[in-house]
Amino acid sequence: MGSHSRHGLAQIARDLRPLSDEFTKQLFARLFGMDPSLRELFPASMTDHRAVFFRVLDHVFTSIPEPGQQDELVEFLAQLGRDHRKYGLTEANYETMATALIAQVHATYASHGGLDEEDAAVVEQAVRLMTGVMRGGAHSDPTPARRSAEVVDTLRPHPGLTVVRLVAEEPLLFRPGQYVETQIPQVPRQWRPFSIAMPPNTQGQMEFHIRSVPGGDLSSAIHADTRPGDRWLFGQVHGIMRADGEQPVTMIAGGTGLAPMKSILLAMAARADNPDVHLLVGARSPGLLYDSESLAPLAATNPWLRVTQVTDSRRDPWWLKTPSHGWRTLPLRHGSLVDAMSRLDLQGHRVLVAGPRGLVRAASAAAAARGADPYDVLHDPI
Ligand SMILES: Cc1cc2nc3c(=O)[nH]c(=O)nc-3n(C[C@H](O)[C@H](O)[C@H](O)COP(=O)(O)OP(=O)(O)OC[C@H]3O[C@@H](n4cnc5c(N)ncnc54)[C@H](O)[C@@H]3O)c2cc1C
Known part of the structure; x- marks a missing residue:
């Protein structure tokens, strides 16, 4: 890391990249130190989560200085905010994250002469933009942050595959071909996307086809332990696959x-x-x-x-x-x-x-x- 001042956001992103593992470890330790209740919102193993978090931060820091990328960045962050509603984050949680993140960037540069005033300001602006747009995206979505459905049947067409059928009291809104962020009771706080294998219907019936991934947290638990009566949680629905025109x-x-x-x-x-x-x-x-x-x-x-x-x-x-x-x-x-x-x-x-x-x-x-x-x-x- 260079010890000179006036790094600029893109340079700060480049400086942090080789330190991503340590940076995110310290950041989340700082965050959970500031508000221990936040630990409850994250999965037991933070490795994947930290990696994804750093990719987002890197994307934000490199996109802001690029002319023409702002609209896409704002839409990306708003979507991320909508996705994060499933974690049950509050306004105060976003504020704590912003404070922890800004402090962690400062702490990283502390032994290299620190950030000058201008760089400190651009980091603050970037972090506020990131958390502010995410918070705004989350706020502007009128749909429930989470839905749930009860497992009514499981089938095992062959040893590597489980078909799970569920019924939701309040049917989910989705288009045929979309997938949904899913959490199962056996693996709390971990979310995985799964495609919904039937179109939406007023009875709230849903079907999923789950392949067992060796050593996989969710897919193995679904294969081994999913039973009628289990309640699955669902977050955001996504997906662009469709067949709605005249094209073959x-x-x-x-x-x-x-x-x-x-x-x-x-x-x-x-x-x-x-x-x-x-x-x-x-x-x-x-x-x-x-x-x-x-x-x-x-x-x-x-x-x-x-x-x-x-x-x-x-x-x-x-x-x-x-x-x-x-x-x-x-x-x-x-x-x-x-x-x-x-x-x-x-x-x-x-x-x-x-x-x-x-x-x-x-x-x-x-x-x-x-x-x-x-x-x-x-x-x-x-
Ligand atoms: C848009 C989308 C839709 C999806 N829809 C379905 C679906 O309908 N049915 C379905 O079964 N899965 C689907 N998946 C995959 C699913 O989300 C999980 O990634 C998969 O079930 C593994 O999760 P896990 O918790 O069991 O494994 P993890 O605990 O996340 O991973 C354990 C290990 O397995 C590796 N791994 C993870 N996923 C795979 C994989 N697919 N193949 C090989 N190795 C892997 C990881 O790198 C890791 O080393 C979809 C994924 C996406 C992105």
Whole structure:
């Protein structure tokens, strides 16, 4: 870190980057020292949270001095504020965070000659902007900060997957294909996004498809411990995937990436006029294609829908003791989903992609290579 004064915000961001781990450790220690009740709002392990916090801070400090980035930054921070409503933050909490953050930047520079007056002022302004816009975003959202729903059923289509069905007394507002920040009673204060696998309905019914991630906090607990009667909490709903125009739609779904596509397809099935849709749904082997039983009747009764199943392997793994045979009712090809895209002409198509991160990247690139306009290739954040 340079010891000269007049660093400027962008330079301060560069100075802090190599110190991010220590900086955020000390910041949160300072914050919890100032208000011990804040500790209750955060998960037991702060590692991920600290990393995300630093990325946001870095983004704010580097964006403010950049001409033309202000509108985007304000919208980003307002959205972050709306997202943070699920933690139950108060006005006073934001104030405490602002004070702790400003003090931590000063403390970091203290042994390097400190910040001069001008830099101290820009840090203060940046931190006030950050917390002020977040607070404003949170305030301006009239919808409830959290919703809840009760688990009514769990299914285990194969050993790596749990389907969870819930009913909310007050139905959530969302569009088919969206995902929602979710907390489960077994892992308090940790939130994960999960796609809602059915469209909104007045009965408040919801379905989720959860893949077990080895060592994963939430997915393992859902797999092992979720029972009827459990109450799940939901925060903000997000997601831009949709099929609402006249363009033909190609859906690429790997594993539980089927969940948002199923929601969109079920909503379309309730409408009279739909564009042609081709769903390519992939799994590692035929017995791991877990929802063919719902897709087959959907394809049979909706002439606009075509479903192609794609599996990497022709044979099921040895550990799959009771493989599902539902896949036999729909066409099946072997290879990867990206290989399966190689014969498609996607010019003029809306392409929706969901599934593991690597697939989303590869399939989005393949869609553009097959003629789709990159603006028409939609997926959730990865
Ligand atoms: C927009 C969006 C929608 C999502 N929808 C679904 C959905 O419908 N169904 C579903 O099952 N999941 C979905 N996910 C993934 C989900 O949010 C969690 O990331 C996943 O369940 C792992 O959480 P965890 O608490 O079990 O693991 P963590 O405790 O967060 O992670 C444990 C370890 O596993 C690694 N890890 C985390 N996620 C994955 C992964 N996906 N693959 C491989 N390694 C991983 C971590 O790096 C870490 O090392 C979605 C993610 C996003 C961003």
